[in-house]
Amino acid sequence: MPIQKIILRKLKMTLNDPFTTSFGTMQEKEFFIAEAIDSGGNRGFGESVAFTVPWYSEESVQTNFHIMDDFLIKMLQENEIDHPNDVLDIFSPIRRNNMAKSTLEGAIWDLYAKREGIPLAQLLGGEKTEIDVGISIGIQPTVADLINTIDHYVKEGYKRIKLKIKPGWDIEVLREVRRHFPNTLIMADANSAYTLDDVDHLKKLDEFDLMMIEQPLAHDDIVDHAKLQAEINTPICLDESIHSLADARKAVELGSCKIINVKIGRVGGLREAKRIHDFCQEQDVPVWCGGMLEAGVGRAHNIALTTLPQFTMPGDTAGSSRYWKKDIIKPEVVVENGVIKVPDKPGIGYDMDDEALEQFTVEKKEYVF
Numbered sequence: 001m002p003i004q005k006i007i008l009r010k011l012k013m014t015l016n017d018p019f020t021t022s023f024g025t026m027q028e029k030e031f032f033i034a035e036a037i038d039s040g041g042n043r044g045f046g047e048s049v050a051f052t053v054p055w056y057s058e059e060s061v062q063t064n065f066h067i068m069d070d071f072l073i074k075m076l077q078e079n080e081i082d083h084p085n086d087v088l089d090i091f092s093p094i095r096r097n098n099m100a101k102s103t104l105e106g107a108i109w110d111l112y113a114k115r116e117g118i119p120l121a122q123l124l125g126g127e128k129t130e131i132d133v134g135i136s137i138g139i140q141p142t143v144a145d146l147i148n149t150i151d152h153y154v155k156e157g158y159k160r161i162k163l164k165i166k167p168g169w170d171i172e173v174l175r176e177v178r179r180h181f182p183n184t185l186i187m188a189d190a191n192s193a194y195t196l197d198d199v200d201h202l203k204k205l206d207e208f209d210l211m212m213i214e215q216p217l218a219h220d221d222i223v224d225h226a227k228l229q230a231e232i233n234t235p236i237c238l239d240e241s242i243h244s245l246a247d248a249r250k251a252v253e254l255g256s257c258k259i260i261n262v263k264i265g266r267v268g269g270l271r272e273a274k275r276i277h278d279f280c281q282e283q284d285v286p287v288w289c290g291g292m293l294e295a296g297v298g299r300a301h302n303i304a305l306t307t308l309p310q311f312t313m314p315g316d317t318a319g320s321s322r323y324w325k326k327d328i329i330k331p332e333v334v335v336e337n338g339v340i341k342v343p344d345k346p347g348i349g350y351d352m353d354d355e356a357l358e359q360f361t362v363e364k365k366e367y368v369f
Ligand SMILES: O=C(O)CCC(=O)C1=CC=C[C@@H](O)[C@@H]1C(=O)O
Pocket: 021, 056, 135, 136, 189, 191, 239, 290, 291, 292, 293, 294, 316, 317, 318
């Protein structure tokens, strides 16, 4: 692929509402958009999903820049890329830093699909023309606020509600939520807020008929999760613990989870995400696509991935307006009755809103090939 230039832009955008989890609250979001341009003027885009503070994983906005700027882009300049599947092989001398790798890999997948004139979803092997989506709701100031927020999104048609829980904001909250919403698909995400000392407490979740509990124990654990899964009926879904196909295989073998949340950035890109999908399909383990409060480019990549068949559960890819007053793609991502229509244009299927891209850019660097 004749890449002529890569542009890295650091953007700063403000979420409509603060998003609170067991590890903190976010409202300002900084991230990188990588743009890969070929000799024909085609433009491919990828989005970095690390947060400013490394509280979800060890990566941050600044480590993403350091790794891309000092290492990864040079590796792309020095190696031939025939297919986007080559990119992670080229990056393999660099350990982890998956979100940095995924930013550039994503831009190259989009560029390749545009050069071929096909949608990214189709290039990945996805066949769905629409995808079902749920929504992730942060910890709210009061239970009444939470009930109102859920009510709003249930009425908008979201197919599944994910709540954030932590010690002190869990059993009683879920009891109230279940009482108000007896038939809604509900799951809880703990972002590693518990330990095995909480087994008896976590067993109480079984009474709420949750679809799953996401990442109850340590972010780097699969052994204790297997012990917990043996004690509770609620299916465990792993998020933070899964960085690769190898992690997914070990977790499934150990019985650490019954469901996997696939985040493209966390696993190092679309190639690894697809491999995890394929493995889970063979093993009959459902997967769904997680979110990292992305802007339009990351959201579009999530939509393309979700068209693969084993994404049988609604993911966290809500509509653009849930996060942003103005997104960086045109049209923005729209959810109607809990469904997103998969775009059928080449690549990620949405156009860049270049004015918005410029408006939110706070730093920019170009790399000529
Ligand atoms: O709406 C989204 O993009 C999903 C938001 C969400 O649930 C999460 C975003 C960022 C970090 C975590 O708190 C989290 C998750 O763990 O899945």
